[in-house]
Amino acid sequence: MADPRFFTNAGPFALADLAARAGAELKNAADPQRSVADVAPLEVAGPEHLSFLDNKKYVDAFAASRAGACLVRPEFAEKAPAGMALLLTDDPYRAYAKVASSFYPLPPLTPGVAETASVHPSAVVGAGSQIDPGAVIGAGAEIGERCHIGANAVIGHGVKIGNDCRIGALSSIGFALIGERVYIHPGARIGQDGFGFAMGPQGHLTVPQLGRVVIHDDVEIGANTTIDRGAGPDTVIGVGCKIDKLVQIGHNVQLGRGCVLVSQVGISGSTKLGDFVVAAGQAGLTGHLQIGSGVKIGAQAGVMRDIPAGETVGGSPAVPITQWLRQSAELARLVRKKGR
Amino acid sequence: MADPRFFTNAGPFALADLAARAGAELKNAADPQRSVADVAPLEVAGPEHLSFLDNKKYVDAFAASRAGACLVRPEFAEKAPAGMALLLTDDPYRAYAKVASSFYPLPPLTPGVAETASVHPSAVVGAGSQIDPGAVIGAGAEIGERCHIGANAVIGHGVKIGNDCRIGALSSIGFALIGERVYIHPGARIGQDGFGFAMGPQGHLTVPQLGRVVIHDDVEIGANTTIDRGAGPDTVIGVGCKIDKLVQIGHNVQLGRGCVLVSQVGISGSTKLGDFVVAAGQAGLTGHLQIGSGVKIGAQAGVMRDIPAGETVGGSPAVPITQWLRQSAELARLVRKKGR
């Protein structure tokens, strides 16, 4: 169903093939070799489409869907309309990601360096990489194999980028070591000076920022997000972190594995996050904090203290989420009681 | 009064001509053909200038002004100093916009493609359009007539842009269909992947984002703002919406007509706004909400529920604005009472 103006469908695929790709068990399939043309949402899918049911809010749409096949948890199988082939799985959304990526894989690269790109003679570009028009690659930079450097992106001197990375148009990267399969979205800023000044009434003196940004494998960094290099230690983004748009990450910050930072989050200098921390939109963390693994931080929360592993917090200043919900309710009650 | 280093004054204009352009009624004008050289604020305007009074806070400045002419509501006419020509109108600010645009129209384009721009052979550029140095236009893109594509802007494959659009320097646009007279400011990011992952301890799997961004006529999108393309449905920006700087709009979000989003607002995925919704600076909206037409959202508000049409909300979590004001007052009172 994706607009062919922008997307190229690699299908069709046989139903049994898709089930295998999804790691799902095929059920109610009259013909496992039947051809599936595309993925589509439940409401608009037809007999040639595969859909998915993840959120139980949509069970009615599932029961009424004309989709030829659907990824679904076993518990909802009995609600399926007659004639729908089922692909049973405990994680339909993850299975959908795999199927959709089969229909719409990343477009193939066109290796080579565009005429208007500027690659410094001392830079190295790996085999199979594509450098788009206007990209600028500095002295001594090393770009891995099968990388895509987007139009007008700027890669500073000495930067090292691993294999299979995608560097978005108009992004800038400096003072950074980047792993494999990293995806930097357009306009992201990686490696500029952290905000370090010796302040005083005679003027704020800039403190040289002598660290780097180290980005591990499988990280995504959103459009117009900014990640400052370390002041002396490095700024570190752990394996598999996913960072949304317009996020700010200060110098010396360290993220563990698999952290998720939603858009407009800000993390001040030297704060350290464990693994799989999630921060919702517009949350802010002050500097020099220790945030334990598995912590969840609510939208717009203002975190000003260390948080032990596994806790969920909300509010500004942030408190445990149940306390924050009670505080909000109590405040509303106080006003109601007064009849004002 | 604008610096001629940057702005070109298209005047002078006759007083009667300006009144006609503004849709205002001329009064107290000794000579309707008198020449007006420029617009200027009340405090600095001289006899050759036209000014305006919109906010009654400035009535004293109006009464003391040396401006030769002034746009003003009829009710303030009697406060005018002797000798000032009046242009009576019920909306002096809108009238000022028209007059100022007469003095300072958009500069004319210099049609053609700059030498260092890269336009893919399969792209189409309409008559009268100006493509600045370093701009990159991808395969199959269609640029309308009389468009201005700023320096180093990057337009992705297949993107369609209507007539009379202005695309700011260093902005990027992908997977998008754009109407007429749309103005994208520098550094805006349109059409990158939405933040869609099937999360899990074995790693967060990227979900292909298969929708587009559809931007209707007369929209403005501010500098460094980010608008993600849809995940399957489209992200839609309605006719005449005005979006300020550093705003984030997630995948599948839909804005109705004439919405106004002030800087640093964030709207999470799949939330839908009606017509003429206004969100003040730094407000945040979680995902999958329905916000009715005419809703007003206060600065820094955190909207976590649907809001019916016409309501005004504030606070985080957001509540009706009167309740929020009472809560803030009650909280202050509690602390005062305790003498702490």
Add this chain to the structure above:
Amino acid sequence: MADPRFFTNAGPFALADLAARAGAELKNAADPQRSVADVAPLEVAGPEHLSFLDNKKYVDAFAASRAGACLVRPEFAEKAPAGMALLLTDDPYRAYAKVASSFYPLPPLTPGVAETASVHPSAVVGAGSQIDPGAVIGAGAEIGERCHIGANAVIGHGVKIGNDCRIGALSSIGFALIGERVYIHPGARIGQDGFGFAMGPQGHLTVPQLGRVVIHDDVEIGANTTIDRGAGPDTVIGVGCKIDKLVQIGHNVQLGRGCVLVSQVGISGSTKLGDFVVAAGQAGLTGHLQIGSGVKIGAQAGVMRDIPAGETVGGSPAVPITQWLRQSAELARLVRKKGR
């Protein structure tokens, strides 16, 4: 200790020379001419390194450090380990900034205009300036001496930039007059239209923005920050202001000398700040406010009123910081008392 891949060490320096550069008094130095190879943090420094103790939290690390020399306040001198040379000063962080800048000065420029840069024939570029690949400089622009214009940066027509400025890659500057030693980080947007519309149900009419941005000497502006030009008056950034990443500054805003705005702060149109105002991360200020000199604004604060000089505020809506802390505590107490 900085990675030689990215940084070039200008040392070694004699201990006595560094003490003189730091304005510190040398003590416990067996040999003032001893060679110091580099700066390093207390924990990792060896006999050839100079370190510093600024925060008393690190006194134990100081007492245990193997650093050959250390910048330190006189009061901590007695805690020094045997054999460590001391550089006594009342402001070790500022002294460290000077020493670190001696080891790692700004890299020298390579004057000239890159082949793929576009400099308008009517633009003037001062002696010793370096224009990187893809940079675009408009008609009538004036660039001072010894400036560095980063790759793919876009300087609009008429813009004036003083001597010794650094303009980051992919930044854009228009309608601006810029002083000396100004440092604009990558992706910053200076001088685009302010958010000015005559709103109404018949559509929001754009009001021409006829002012400029005036940036005084020694200012730093962070990556992806946006500063709008004035609507008629100018937007003004005073001498020595330091502005972090992703900050938004609206039209007609005026900052006095030495203001510090931490990342993601937003200041609405026409608000005026005195000298040395500090706003912490994600704080927001509404329009048309007067903020006195020396005011401190807490993280995420929402300032909606004028603030007298010297006050510290927090919360949203912002109140004096002590009141905000009491309010937060009182709210927590109310909930605890109810045992809910």
